[in-house]
Amino acid sequence: MFKLGFIINPIAGIGGSVALKGSDGDGIAEQALALGATAKANLRASLALSILAPYRDNIIVYCANDLMGEITAQALGFKTQVVFQTNNAEHTTAEDTENTVKALLAEHVDILLFAGGDGTARNVCKIVGDKFPVLGIPAGCKIHSGVYAVTPKAAGRVVEMMLTNQLVTLTEADVMDIDESLFREGIVKAKRYGEMQIPAELRYVQAVKSGGKELDELVLQDIAAHVINEMDDELFVIGSGSTTAFLMEELALDNTLLGVDLVEQQSLIASDVTESQLWQAISLAKADKKTIKLVITLIGGQGHIFGRGNQQLSPRVIRAIGKDNILIIATKAKLTALASRPLIADTGDSDLDIELSGYLPVITGYNDQVLYPVASPQ
Structure with missing residues (x-):
């Protein structure tokens, strides 16, 4: 036994x-x-x-x-x-x-x-x-x-x-x-x-989370400039992480490094929101016929885009925003460090994980994007 x-x-x-x-x-x-x-x-x-x-x-x-x-x-x-x-x-x-x-x-x-x-x-x-x-x-x-x-x-x-x-x-x-x-x-x-x-089965066991500041700030500036250029009247949900934090710095807005913030017309309208607060904000935006966009990055060394440190982004929130309105931002160095492993969507909803699977564009610079695979949990 x-x-x-x-x-x-x-x-x-x-x-x-x-x-x-x-x-x-x-x-x-x-x-x-x-x-x-x-x-x-x-x-x-x-x-x-x-x-x-x-x-x-x-x-x-x-x-x-x-x-x-x-x-x-x-x-x-x-x-x-x-x-x-x-x-x-x-x-x-x-x-x-x-x-x-x-x-x-x-x-x-x-x-x-x-x-x-x-x-x-x-x-x-x-x-x-x-x-x-x-x-x-x-x-x-x-x-x-x-x-x-x-x-x-x-x-x-x-x-x-x-x-x-x-x-x-x-x-x-x-x-x-x-x-x-x-x-x-x-x-x-x-x-x-x-x-x-x-x-030691590397396919199934994660790397220790990569830490430290991005060395090449010019790349992060280009990424931030690309996203800022897309900001109009939409409600932007800004996820956690150092890459998204750099975006907020470029907007000269206070940032919750390990939380979720809301930005509209390049102004901060709510900080460190809970899932229920986020859901309410999205519902109000939809009632006003506004588009909602979500800006997220991946966990360095692991590749998770959902399910780690951003539980505020619940399945109902992600579905309400829509796959086409998810902006993934990351440097090419961060993607290369994954050694061809896919990004992982681990939302807690297996049907949603499958819906998010496939190749998604990742913003890696100004007007520079790459297609990168996203997988559901194995």
Whole structure:
């Protein structure tokens, strides 16, 4: 029998759609729920585990109780063995994750699959270190660490390779995290917290997020000039990232580096909006028969355009804007660094992910665009 360790941080990423930039910190999860956020970590974990459903007769899932793993595994028909009981599965703590990891190690599971963000990876690393194979299911707002699969389904496919006796090489990947209190102020300060062993299947496992400022500002100026030249009476939704931040600098507007801002007639009309605020603004613009355009960039080293750090851009928001009104901006250097890997649309809506797939134009300079493939999660 294959012994699969399985942990879900049920509150991972809960603050994303309401512009709280994460779930770490006292009272953040409660604040997010009060603002109308919904927990999605179990759904994303279910996507990973569903890939393994054909093999469930040969798998025992070792997990914590309730929303920390048991409910999701049992719903998919897996045999489960609960190794840790949390007192409050809806509002788990770092200690709950760490205690579950300790219990799983005692059971000598074959691999530990965990769903969360960078904070969860830190908790796992604190106990495991680099002595045991793990793989993360991306479910948080912040995914700077290299221990996560590219998508939830990709995490399942890596474990599937192990189940089908394919050769899976192990490598070490960094665990990174940022200070969320500074993150909420638009300041990114990342720190390395250690490394863990992961399966080295490059098709399915992401690179550590690329950081740092763009060296060639002339290219960014050309990109910004192209977008500004297109600005007329439309409502522009400006996504997160350093490339879009440069656009806002060229417009001489305040920018939410890690949030979503609204611009109309080259003036800032709203900053750091939540999903519900964004939906309301789009609805009003449509009622006035205005076009809405979305400006986004990709996560350096990973290629995600949706699903990482921009949960405000929900499926209903993206559909309301329309595929033809999405402006992707990036330098050619950033695209080249992907080594021919496609951009990834991981919206949480599989039908929408498929609709967004194909070749989309990417603005790489003034009147300079390239066609680049976009793929749905594997």
